[in-house]
Amino acid sequence: AQFLLKTVKEFWPPSSVVISTWPPFLPQEWLTEDFLNSLRAIVGAPNVSTATVVREQHGQDESMHRNCPPDAVAWPRTVEQVSLLAATCYSRGVPVIPFGTGTGLEGGVTAVQGGVCVNMMKMDQISELNPEDFTVAVEAGVTRKTLNKYLRESGLWFPVDPGADASLCGMVATAASGTNAVRYGTMRQNVLNLQVVLPDGRVLHTAGQSRRPRKSAAGYHLTGLFVGSEGTLGFITQATLRLHGIPEATVAAICAFPNIQAAVDSTVQVLQAGLPIARIEFLDEVMMSACNRYSGLSYAELPTLFLEFHGTQQSVEEQVGATEVIVQSNGGSDFAWAREPEARGRLWAARHNAWYAALALRPGKKGYSTDVCVPLSCLPEVLLETKKDLLDSNLTGPLVGHVGDGNFHCLLILDPEDAEEKERVADFAKRLGRRALAVGGTCTGEHGIGLGKRQLLREEVGEVALSTMRQIKMALDPKNLMNPGKVL
Amino acid sequence: AQFLLKTVKEFWPPSSVVISTWPPFLPQEWLTEDFLNSLRAIVGAPNVSTATVVREQHGQDESMHRNCPPDAVAWPRTVEQVSLLAATCYSRGVPVIPFGTGTGLEGGVTAVQGGVCVNMMKMDQISELNPEDFTVAVEAGVTRKTLNKYLRESGLWFPVDPGADASLCGMVATAASGTNAVRYGTMRQNVLNLQVVLPDGRVLHTAGQSRRPRKSAAGYHLTGLFVGSEGTLGFITQATLRLHGIPEATVAAICAFPNIQAAVDSTVQVLQAGLPIARIEFLDEVMMSACNRYSGLSYAELPTLFLEFHGTQQSVEEQVGATEVIVQSNGGSDFAWAREPEARGRLWAARHNAWYAALALRPGKKGYSTDVCVPLSCLPEVLLETKKDLLDSNLTGPLVGHVGDGNFHCLLILDPEDAEEKERVADFAKRLGRRALAVGGTCTGEHGIGLGKRQLLREEVGEVALSTMRQIKMALDPKNLMNPGKVL
Numbered sequence: 001a002q003f004l005l006k007t008v009k010e011f012w013p014p015s016s017v018v019i020s021t022w023p024p025f026l027p028q029e030w031l032t033e034d035f036l037n038s039l040r041a042i043v044g045a046p047n048v049s050t051a052t053v054v055r056e057q058h059g060q061d062e063s064m065h066r067n068c069p070p071d072a073v074a075w076p077r078t079v080e081q082v083s084l085l086a087a088t089c090y091s092r093g094v095p096v097i098p099f100g101t102g103t104g105l106e107g108g109v110t111a112v113q114g115g116v117c118v119n120m121m122k123m124d125q126i127s128e129l130n131p132e133d134f135t136v137a138v139e140a141g142v143t144r145k146t147l148n149k150y151l152r153e154s155g156l157w158f159p160v161d162p163g164a165d166a167s168l169c170g171m172v173a174t175a176a177s178g179t180n181a182v183r184y185g186t187m188r189q190n191v192l193n194l195q196v197v198l199p200d201g202r203v204l205h206t207a208g209q210s211r212r213p214r215k216s217a218a219g220y221h222l223t224g225l226f227v228g229s230e231g232t233l234g235f236i237t238q239a240t241l242r243l244h245g246i247p248e249a250t251v252a253a254i255c256a257f258p259n260i261q262a263a264v265d266s267t268v269q270v271l272q273a274g275l276p277i278a279r280i281e282f283l284d285e286v287m288m289s290a291c292n293r294y295s296g297l298s299y300a301e302l303p304t305l306f307l308e309f310h311g312t313q314q315s316v317e318e319q320v321g322a323t324e325v326i327v328q329s330n331g332g333s334d335f336a337w338a339r340e341p342e343a344r345g346r347l348w349a350a351r352h353n354a355w356y357a358a359l360a361l362r363p364g365k366k367g368y369s370t371d372v373c374v375p376l377s378c379l380p381e382v383l384l385e386t387k388k389d390l391l392d393s394n395l396t397g398p399l400v401g402h403v404g405d406g407n408f409h410c411l412l413i414l415d416p417e418d419a420e421e422k423e424r425v426a427d428f429a430k431r432l433g434r435r436a437l438a439v440g441g442t443c444t445g446e447h448g449i450g451l452g453k454r455q456l457l458r459e460e461v462g463e464v465a466l467s468t469m470r471q472i473k474m475a476l477d478p479k480n481l482m483n484p485g486k487v488l
Numbered sequence: 489a490q491f492l493l494k495t496v497k498e499f500w501p502p503s504s505v506v507i508s509t510w511p512p513f514l515p516q517e518w519l520t521e522d523f524l525n526s527l528r529a530i531v532g533a534p535n536v537s538t539a540t541v542v543r544e545q546h547g548q549d550e551s552m553h554r555n556c557p558p559d560a561v562a563w564p565r566t567v568e569q570v571s572l573l574a575a576t577c578y579s580r581g582v583p584v585i586p587f588g589t590g591t592g593l594e595g596g597v598t599a600v601q602g603g604v605c606v607n608m609m610k611m612d613q614i615s616e617l618n619p620e621d622f623t624v625a626v627e628a629g630v631t632r633k634t635l636n637k638y639l640r641e642s643g644l645w646f647p648v649d650p651g652a653d654a655s656l657c658g659m660v661a662t663a664a665s666g667t668n669a670v671r672y673g674t675m676r677q678n679v680l681n682l683q684v685v686l687p688d689g690r691v692l693h694t695a696g697q698s699r700r701p702r703k704s705a706a707g708y709h710l711t712g713l714f715v716g717s718e719g720t721l722g723f724i725t726q727a728t729l730r731l732h733g734i735p736e737a738t739v740a741a742i743c744a745f746p747n748i749q750a751a752v753d754s755t756v757q758v759l760q761a762g763l764p765i766a767r768i769e770f771l772d773e774v775m776m777s778a779c780n781r782y783s784g785l786s787y788a789e790l791p792t793l794f795l796e797f798h799g800t801q802q803s804v805e806e807q808v809g810a811t812e813v814i815v816q817s818n819g820g821s822d823f824a825w826a827r828e829p830e831a832r833g834r835l836w837a838a839r840h841n842a843w844y845a846a847l848a849l850r851p852g853k854k855g856y857s858t859d860v861c862v863p864l865s866c867l868p869e870v871l872l873e874t875k876k877d878l879l880d881s882n883l884t885g886p887l888v889g890h891v892g893d894g895n896f897h898c899l900l901i902l903d904p905e906d907a908e909e910k911e912r913v914a915d916f917a918k919r920l921g922r923r924a925l926a927v928g929g930t931c932t933g934e935h936g937i938g939l940g941k942r943q944l945l946r947e948e949v950g951e952v953a954l955s956t957m958r959q960i961k962m963a964l965d966p967k968n969l970m971n972p973g974k975v976l
Binding site: 175181186211216219222228276371440446476 | 643676696708759945957961975
């Protein structure tokens with residue numbers, strides 16, 4: 001998810017996708033002046049809004065899911081305020097929806113049952129930086145770029161990078177990952193502790209208050225349960241994160257391949273050789289062509305890998321050398337290596353602009369991103385079948401992927417006014433999800449289930465896992481007030 | 489946990505430790521011939537035993553917790569048999585306890601409420617090895633050494649190494665780690681999917697049947713919930729594991745330091761430099777002295793680090809060079825580097841024999857291992873206070889630690905016949921646990937909570953986390969039949 005979708009404000013999903021909890025938007029009986037006054041008493045009157053424009057801003061993320069505005073929006077500044085908001089809503093049976101940067105891609109913040117949206121962005125404190133322990137604590141509104149700016153002098157950084165400048169606690173909520181995950185892991189591997197406000201307002205520390213050991217075997221792994229819970233189990237108000245040393249040297253590279261198989265084979269061999277590659281991104285020939293046109297470049301319009309190596313000067317050179325051997329043995333060519341920051345920036349620009357380049361293929365249209373993740377050995381077959389399906393479906397959809405993790409996105413460009421095309425895209429996305437499931441993969445590597453993939457989740461994990469998830473949801477949120485209608 | 493405790497069969501904990509669920513061992517009303525016949529019908533008559541010696545073999549692990557034999561032991565061969573055993577016991581309200589190699593260190597398998605022990609070791613199939621995807625599936629009885637032998641030709645290995653040749657699913661159950669965790673992570677980072685038989689007999693696939701993507705954001709992270717669940721939420725019948733490439737080169741090293749601070753500072757600096765060190769183990773001067781005496785060695789009797797580097801020939805040499813600079817700047821000396829397997833084996837022998845060397849300090853006595861894990865920056869202070877406490881308490885307890893993770897063990901040597909000494913050890917262990925909690929650490933880095941650390945768990949995570957864990961336990965095991973009396 002290396003792109004932004006700020007301008008997408010379309011009705012989604014198309015009518016063929018049945019969302020059982022979709023309600024007509026009616027005034028809620030609990031929505032009284034008395035109730036709003038109780039919210040104002042907690043966060044202050046200026047921090048509660050029922051203005052239509054504000055509610056609509058909070059009724060969607062960057063996906064094409066239909067805008068479902070909450071009934072009110074509140075901006076707490078402290079965990080105590082979140083706790084009081086939660087308790088107040090809990091006692092009155094009012095749904096609550098945590099909201100961060102709104103950069104999600106699966107409709108996770110849409111208020112499908114109305115309720116109070118709790119915008120977490122005013123909780124913006126960074127604390128407990130312990131450089132020797134590689135740990136820091138961030139409140140819910142701190143974004144990853146803000147954190148990395150804060151860390152700059154420390155020689156440390158937080159590597160998980162989903163593209164958007166998302167809030168880190170929002171990234172916890174969706175189990176985000178992105179381009180660096182092949183080396184540094186996803187959010188799952190980089191969260192040590194969470195402060196969570198439970199639906200009834202109690203404050204939970206998943207690993208105990210102020211704890212930050214690098215590992216623990218103490219009781220059930222609540223931290224892991226809340227990573228990826230998509231706002232359905234509680235408000236994530238603070239995260240204690242694992243940091244990493246900024247590498248001494250970074251080298252970026254780009255390399256073209258005769259076919260997809262050769263690019264994926266190179267990836268597998270790089271990983272099998274134990275090379276600690278930091279990024280390995282795949283773009284198909286359609287995407288490369290779009291990038292060339294969009295950015296005035298002249299890269300070969302072939303399946304291409306963008307690579308990045310982190311380490312000491314010497315180890316990076318060794319990684320580069322070893323990768324070159326692997327890549328050449330697979331017919332890779334048209335190398336470009338970039339060592340200095342500016343050169344690296346130019347080289348990666350094509351990848352970073354992929355989304356806009358894709359949109360430029362059909363000016364004035366909108367984009368929708370799929371998110372399957374499959375075992376590496378199945379990736380060539382899934383990519384090829386997907387490309388054939390695109391052709392058969394008469395759809396435009398360049399492919400970009402975090403190929404080291406087997407995760408790729410098909411950037412579908414569609415006309416939101418064209419109901420028939422929207423149906424075709426939805427059908428294609430479902431087929432792609434099922435194609436991933438058929439080879440042991442997942443329908444979502446990093447975007448989450450949200451609203452639109454609940455049927456695929458059922459097919460993916462099966463009835464027993466789904467009912468186990470439901471039991472956990474019921475145990476922690478018995479009134480089903482935390483972001484209802486999502487995931488399950 | 490780099491040692492075995494095979495000979496420890498003592499009453500533990502001493503009387504000062506109150507275990508509320510401790511029952512007198514009485515015949516259970518459900519224990520009828522009819523019930524035993526129903527077990528025999530599932531797994532075959534030879535695979536059910538009520539013999540005293542068999543029950544006692546299954547009534548304890550390698551810790552000093554009191555032997556609490558189950559009422560019967562059953563050996564299933566298939567997940568279907570586990571499912572039927574679970575359903576049968578569930579319908580009659582009979583407690584069930586999963587049993588692997590019995591190498592746990594916290595009394596996790598003791599049948600404190602009686603019931604049926606399910607010995608998983610006959611489920612020994614290894615399947616679905618996918619070298620390109622770095623994944624393999626192992627049934628509950630496969631040990632880590634068996635798996636690594638199986639993998640030898642593939643160029644891959646499974647690095648998590650708690651010392652004992654434990655079953656991999658047992659290692660899942662306790663969230664095991666050990667010496668390689670600083671580089672390769674603990675079990676938490678190396679499990680992709682689990683097949684679990686729930687208390688009522690339903691079969692759950694935590695990530696969906698046969699799924700093995702490297703990452704996923706699909707629904708609640710059930711895999712993470714079962715890692716470290718210590719047999720209290722279900723039977724782990726199969727695990728899909730993440731494998732790693734066998735490194736091209738391995739170099740081992742040992743280095744002595746003038747004091748603990750210098751050894752820990754070196755560790756922090758090695759990690760901060762981003763050196764991908766595979767092992768970094770600490771032994772204090774008492775432990776080194778014991779090792780010298782036990783193995784006829786002549787290492788300096790000073791705080792010492794044992795190190796291991798994995799990578800290509802070139803990168804390993806670079807890591808070694810960079811580490812040497814760091815270590816020397818902290819006053820480290822008496823280097824010994826070993827490159828060949830035999831030399832490495834000799835060098836690591838001292839570390840591997842640490843437990844026996846510690847026991848040899850007081851021949852004929854028994855050992856008990858603590859397991860705290862603290863933030864690295866607090867490690868010197870905690871180590872020094874712990875050494876002072878040992879002196880003040882008049883206890884023998886050499887220190888060994890997975891120092892890269894902030895996890896260390898105090899190997900207490902005690903006379904099991906000496907009630908007063910046992911009390912002193914128990915008090916010391918509690919103080920050490922609380923010392924770790926006071927600096928933001930955990931009472932258990934890798935051994936788990938089991939029976940003896942439930943009070944410390946409460947202090948560690950707090951009432952809200954504990955009640956959340958209880959809610960999850962009640963949701964998944966409403967009759968409290970899965971390994972009752974453990975963790976919570």
